Amino acid sequence: MKKALTLVSLIAGPAMMFAQGTVVFENLTGLVPQWASATNSSLTPVPVGGGYVQLIASPRGNPLLHPLGVYQGSSGFLPGYSSLAGFLAANPGWADQATAAINAAPGIFNNGTVTIWPLGPGADADYTVIGWTGPYATYDAAYAADLANPNSSFLGMSAIATTPTGDPTLFGAPSAPVNLKFTFQGMTLAQAIIPEATTVLLAGLGAVLLLLSRRLG
Numbered sequence: 571m572k573k574a575l576t577l578v579s580l581i582a583g584p585a586m587m588f589a590q591g592t593v594v595f596e597n598l599t600g601l602v603p604q605w606a607s608a609t610n611s612s613l614t615p616v617p618v619g620g621g622y623v624q625l626i627a628s629p630r631g632n633p634l635l636h637p638l639g640v641y642q643g644s645s646g647f648l649p650g651y652s653s654l655a656g657f658l659a660a661n662p663g664w665a666d667q668a669t670a671a672i673n674a675a676p677g678i679f680n681n682g683t684v685t686i687w688p689l690g691p692g693a694d695a696d697y698t699v700i701g702w703t704g705p706y707a708t709y710d711a712a713y714a715a716d717l718a719n720p721n722s723s724f725l726g727m728s729a730i731a732t733t734p735t736g737d738p739t740l741f742g743a744p745s746a747p748v749n750l751k752f753t754f755q756g757m758t759l760a761q762a763i764i765p766e767a768t769t770v771l772l773a774g775l776g777a778v779l780l781l782l783s784r785r786l787g
Contacts, residue, residue, distance in 0.1 A: 591735025615677030646761035692737025
């Protein structure tokens, strides 16, 4: 009997150690709309195949101090980072969990079950969803396209929400993944306020010249 219990412990122990909370990465009432055009901020659902969303999550209570960007109403979305890696590096404890296409219906995505990490099994998680339009498979590619050719992609970020998660480690009766459609409140993908490449180069050149003048002075 003791040997059997030891065997169960050895098998279940590692599973419990590495298992995380599970969710269904799906929306329903919280649609993903986009601007009608770069000059028209009225909203229309992102068409099927017309964009992507990405789930970013953290254990509950870990503040996200540096958002990916800020929606500024009729002016558009002002990105704070040109890369996902830079955004995550500025917010320790937050991690990329999954990417989904707008695939179920206009403004609707469904990527099935996602395991959130780092998170204890069944623990609560805070999350945000970022998104972009166009054929670009990553946020970095969408940002780079906008930099090269303004309004190639509309960008956005949702408000932070909190969700419970499913616990796959419950012996005999794992709890089901928790669907994010109950807590996701939607997001708007808008014209990205990104300086043109020439502006960025001129700003960099100005900074270099300023540094040189200080050293020479």
